[in-house]
Amino acid sequence: xxxxxxxxxxxxxxxxxxxxxxxxxxxxxxxxxxxxxxxxxxxxxxxxxxxxxxxxxxxxxxxxxxxxxxxxxxxxxxxxxxxxxxxxxxxxxxxxxxxxxxxxxxxxxxxxxxxxxxxxxxxxxxxxxxxxxxxxxxxxxxxxxxxxxxxxxxxxxxxxxxxxxxxxxxxxxxxxxxxxxxxxxxxxxxxxxxxxxxxxxxxxxxxxxxxxxxxxxxxxxxxxxxxxxxxxxxxxxxxxxxxxxxxxxxxxxxxxxxxxxxxxxxxxxxxxxxxxxxxxxxxxxxxxxxxxxxxxxxxxxxxxxxxxxxxxxxxxxxxxxxxxxxxxxxxxxxxxxxxxxxxxxxxxxxxxxxxxxxxxxxxxxxxxxxxxxxxxxxxxxxxxxxxxxxxxxxxxxxxxxxxxxxxxxxxxxxxxxxxxxxxxxxxxxxxxxxxxxxxxxxxxxxxxxxxxxxxxxxxxxxxxxxxxxxxxxxxxxxxxxxxxxxxxxxxxxxxxxxxxxxxxxxxxxxxxxxxxxxxxxxxxxxxxxxxxxxxx
Numbered sequence: 001x002x003x004x005x006x007x008x009x010x011x012x013x014x015x016x017x018x019x020x021x022x023x024x025x026x027x028x029x030x031x032x033x034x035x036x037x038x039x040x041x042x043x044x045x046x047x048x049x050x051x052x053x054x055x056x057x058x059x060x061x062x063x064x065x066x067x068x069x070x071x072x073x074x075x076x077x078x079x080x081x082x083x084x085x086x087x088x089x090x091x092x093x094x095x096x097x098x099x100x101x102x103x104x105x106x107x108x109x110x111x112x113x114x115x116x117x118x119x120x121x122x123x124x125x126x127x128x129x130x131x132x133x134x135x136x137x138x139x140x141x142x143x144x145x146x147x148x149x150x151x152x153x154x155x156x157x158x159x160x161x162x163x164x165x166x167x168x169x170x171x172x173x174x175x176x177x178x179x180x181x182x183x184x185x186x187x188x189x190x191x192x193x194x195x196x197x198x199x200x201x202x203x204x205x206x207x208x209x210x211x212x213x214x215x216x217x218x219x220x221x222x223x224x225x226x227x228x229x230x231x232x233x234x235x236x237x238x239x240x241x242x243x244x245x246x247x248x249x250x251x252x253x254x255x256x257x258x259x260x261x262x263x264x265x266x267x268x269x270x271x272x273x274x275x276x277x278x279x280x281x282x283x284x285x286x287x288x289x290x291x292x293x294x295x296x297x298x299x300x301x302x303x304x305x306x307x308x309x310x311x312x313x314x315x316x317x318x319x320x321x322x323x324x325x326x327x328x329x330x331x332x333x334x335x336x337x338x339x340x341x342x343x344x345x346x347x348x349x350x351x352x353x354x355x356x357x358x359x360x361x362x363x364x365x366x367x368x369x370x371x372x373x374x375x376x377x378x379x380x381x382x383x384x385x386x387x388x389x390x391x392x393x394x395x396x397x398x399x400x401x402x403x404x405x406x407x408x409x410x411x412x413x414x415x416x417x418x419x420x421x422x423x424x425x426x427x428x429x430x431x432x433x434x435x436x437x438x439x440x441x442x443x444x445x446x447x448x449x450x451x452x453x454x455x456x457x458x459x460x461x462x463x464x465x466x467x468x469x470x471x472x473x474x475x476x477x478x479x480x481x482x483x484x485x486x487x488x489x490x491x492x493x494x495x496x497x498x499x500x501x502x503x504x505x506x507x508x509x510x511x512x513x514x515x516x517x518x519x520x521x522x523x524x525x526x527x528x529x530x531x532x533x534x535x536x
Contacts, residue, residue: 051137093123103127183262192217206239292392300326312392340368375399421518426480428511430456468494472503479505480513
């Protein structure tokens with residue numbers, strides 16, 4: 001056939017377009033990702049084979065077989081399919097995680113499941129066209145049929161791998177529930193127990209009498225009801241020997257059935273009983289304490305108080321039983337004029353806030369002078385658990401006694417100050433307890449002003465420095481520190497300026513010593529002193 005030049009040109013254009021299309025297709029094929037051409041040798045998995053197949057691009061799952069999808073369904077945790085599969089593989093194939101990390105170098109590996117796995121499985125992983133293909137199959141599957149790898153017997157058609165995995169999980173959960181140390185059971189809404197673990201059955205033997213038959217549905221030993229979907233309550237059951245066991249019941253409503261758990265609460269009940277008895281004994285002991293006690297918790301709410309607190313504060317029991325806060329209780333006391341009245345309310349509030357802050361650090365202690373004339377001693381002490389103990393004591397009698405004692409001391413001092421002779425009173429310990437004004441004029445120093453420095457040893461040294469050498473000063477010290485009854489004595493000596501001084505020492509009540517010093521002021525007294533000193 002002859003072709004003209006126009007036909008040849010058209011044919012050339014068609015051929016060029018075809019070549020360009022082929023070239024473009026090859027270029028696009030080269031640019032496509034590897035996982036789109038990896039299946040050129042056949043399908044990703046064979047539905048007719050008893051195996052689970054996963055296809056991953058990195059850690060992203062592209063596809064999986066129904067068996068594989070069933071395995072992933074057994075992993076209820078959060079995470080991607082790769083993470084859930086890795087968790088399951090780590091339990092079934094201990095070295096799978098390490099081998100998968102080296103798959104890029106090795107390209108392929110095969111692993112057998114752990115020796116203690118319920119079913120013998122085989123893991124095959126290969127890198128094909130940039131994709132990771134993981135296959136899990138039964139280790140006993142052969143061309144003639146599945147063989148039990150542990151017994152060597154033909155077991156017929158082996159169940160799918162996913163069913164084996166599910167069976168393993170169910171058996172594990174059954175073992176956990178059956179051997180749990182606390183009773184757990186499942187019952188219908190009517191109360192029939194349709195399943196129970198071993199602990200429940202053992203408890204039945206402790207509760208039921210010998211004549212009560214045990215058959216399905218099992219008898220109920222914990223009365224339950226279905227008024228709430230999920231709750232916990234404490235309940236006790238009586239054993240055949242008369243003892244009572246306590247349990248914390250947790251009931252979960254599942255629609256047509258209820259799942260029940262009974263955790264032993266004997267230790268908690270004993271601890272609560274001991275705490276209750278302790279609190280009662282503590283309350284009874286507090287009731288006889290004359291000091292008002294108020295115990296506040298961490299939130300500074302009143303948790304315990306004794307009758308003395310109501311007597312001292314005048315607050316009604318109803319108000320204290322309502323558990324007021326520390327500030328609220330003090331406010332109520334102020335309303336009843338039972339607190340020192342400040343100049344203004346704001347300063348009083350700052351004082352109360354300072355009291356709480358100081359008591360929290362263990363530093364608060366104060367005396368309150370009440371408008372009624374009473375004096376309260378307030379002590380706030382924190383506890384290691386953050387609570388606060390407030391102690392309120394009426395010290396009006398002690399304050400009055402101290403004031404009267406001080407008045408008596410002042411009166412006694414005023415009396416002996418009128419005596420012309422120098423007087424010094426020593427305690428049995430040798431401490432100077434009292435001296436008069438004449439003593440200060442005689443010796444040029446009032447040793448009674450600083451009792452802490454007026455020790456007997458210091459006084460003897462002082463007297464010796466002001467007087468002539470004489471054994472009288474040491475005799476006074478020996479008399480003051482006597483252990484047995486010693487008769488009173490008197491003697492004379494001289495001071496450094498030559499003046500005669502008459503000394504008299506005698507015991508007074510309580511083992512104390514009275515020392516009297518008197519200067520000779522006229523010739524008659526000097527003659528008397530001289531006669532006293534002359535031997536008989």
